[in-house]
Amino acid sequence: MLIVFDLDDTLYDCSGQVKFETRWQDARCITPFPGAIDFLSSYPxxxxxxxxxxxxxxxxxxxxxxxxxxxxxxIYLCQRGEEKKTVLEKIQREYSSEDIWVVGDRIDSEIQYGNELGLKTVRLSCGKYKDMMPQHKLQEAHHTITEFLQLYKVLPT
Ligand SMILES: [Mg+2]
Structure with a gap:
């Protein structure tokens, strides 16, 4: 199994902790969502x-x-949003034997791209995009959670 994580508003509260005007200072003081470190360090x-x-x-x-x-x-850092899909395709090729899950907050980005590629998707509905409504079927995640720790409920045990 392989999980591809988004960062902002997926592993920490970007909307709450980083303001655009002070983003460089704020970035030095951010903290992970409750349970995120435990999950990253121990989920198999x-x-x-x-x-x-x-x-x-x-x-x-x-x-x-x-x-x-x-x-x-x-760790992949993209310059443009659409590059996320290119990277997901590369990951899919390189880890073809793995069950691949995509976890993120954007239904118009990583969730849609993951669905387009036939990967399993989990939407963490929090932050500034939490109320965005799917515009079509490919923006509907397989699972939607509202707190990071709920990942344990939707992922295979
Ligand atoms: Mg995000």
């Missing part, structure tokens, strides 16, 4: 981080603030 699957970077270097500051770098077998 491979994990990959796939995040879009709006400012060069900012995602790396966040990853180190959260202390999560070592939990991932790979």
């Amino acid at each position: 699957s491979k994990k990959i981080l796939l995040s879009r970077e709006t400012d060069t270097g900012l995602q790396n500051v966040k990853i180190d603030s959260l202390g999560i770098r070592d939990y991932f077998v790979e």
Whole structure:
């Protein structure tokens, strides 16, 4: 099994902890969602981080603030949203024997791309996109949760 995680509003409360104007300072003080570190360190699957970077270097500051770098077998930082789909395709090829899950907060990004590729998707409905309504079937996640810790309920045990 392999889980591909988004970062912002998936592993920590980006909407609540990072303001655009002070994003570089804020990124140094962010904290993971309750249970996220336990999950990353002990859930028996491979994990990959796939995040879009709006400012060069900012995602790396966040990853180190959260202390999560070592939990991932790979970390991909994209410049554009659509690149996430290209990376997911590459992951699908390279880990073809794995049961691949995508966990994220954006139904118009990682959830849609994951569904388009036939992967399993979990929407963490929190942060500024939590009320976004699916515009079509491919934006509907297989599972929707409202807190990170609910991942345990939807993933295979
Ligand atoms: Mg996100």
